[in-house]
Amino acid sequence: MRKLTYVVACSIDGFIGDPSGDGSAMFAFLDAEFLGFLKTEYPETIATHGRRALGCDDVANRRFDTIIQGRGSYDLALKEGITSPYAHLRQYVASRTLTESPDPQVEIVSDDPVGKVRELKAEEGELGIYLCGGSQLAGELFDEIDELVIKTYPVVYGAGMPMFGSDFAVTEFTLDGVRTFGNGVVVRTYSRKR
Ligand SMILES: NC(=O)c1ccc[n+]([C@@H]2O[C@H](COP(=O)([O-])OP(=O)(O)OC[C@H]3O[C@@H](n4cnc5c(N)ncnc54)[C@H](OP(=O)(O)O)[C@@H]3O)[C@@H](O)[C@H]2O)c1
Numbered sequence: 001m002r003k004l005t006y007v008v009a010c011s012i013d014g015f016i017g018d019p020s021g022d023g024s025a026m027f028a029f030l031d032a033e034f035l036g037f038l039k040t041e042y043p044e045t046i047a048t049h050g051r052r053a054l055g056c057d058d059v060a061n062r063r064f065d066t067i068i069q070g071r072g073s074y075d076l077a078l079k080e081g082i083t084s085p086y087a088h089l090r091q092y093v094a095s096r097t098l099t100e101s102p103d104p105q106v107e108i109v110s111d112d113p114v115g116k117v118r119e120l121k122a123e124e125g126e127l128g129i130y131l132c133g134g135s136q137l138a139g140e141l142f143d144e145i146d147e148l149v150i151k152t153y154p155v156v157y158g159a160g161m162p163m164f165g166s167d168f169a170v171t172e173f174t175l176d177g178v179r180t181f182g183n184g185v186v187v188r189t190y191s192r193k194r
Helices: 024-029 032-041 048-054 071-079 113-121 135-140
Strands: 004-010 015-017 064-070 090-094 106-109 128-133 147-152 173-180 186-192
Touching: 004 015, 004 113, 064 071, 064 113, 064 135, 071 090, 071 135, 090 113, 113 128, 113 135, 128 135
Parallel strands: 004 128, 004 147, 064 090, 064 128, 090 106
Antiparallel strands: 147 186, 173 186
């Protein structure tokens, strides 16, 4: 069974962006050491234009071959005129309002993203599915999430967009690894206890 992994950047207090979702205050921590780690360990999670800028656009996928994101997150790329932000992956965007895909490489999931994820997980293959976010879609897909990769930046927001737009429920995960970086960033990986 392929896994669904939510890879997300957040503040110390667990917000993925300001109240509107804007996470640009975290960009300051993308220094050479941390970008080197992302390029080596999670190259698929770097968007196509970023990979080009970093000179790693032809690096093979290590962990994921598919991405799913909500229309709110996809909008960030669309606003920059980018219709295929993760060209190295099979791309799915959950949306009820985008009736037609802006790009042949992007498939719109207009209803039942949970069902779509279950279908993708049942496919044969070594590589998994990267849940990019944002908050609302991660909340809706919460029960399907098998792994978490939490990139915590050394800032407190006080308020903002939560990691999961879902209801209160205590769910246990096992800590699989912790990496710390010179600039104070911490990356924790977890697996869901099933
Ligand atoms: N820090 C990080 O690592 C990180 C990562 C990703 C995103 N973000 C931030 O997250 C923000 C976006 O998060 P968000 O919570 O506002 O939006 P989102 O989860 O990205 O997208 C929400 C949209 O997904 C669609 N959707 C959700 N459930 C659906 C369902 N059951 N069926 C069909 N479509 C469904 C709807 O699109 P329609 O309205 O079109 O129907 C909904 O408006 C952005 O500002 C981005 O910066 C941060």
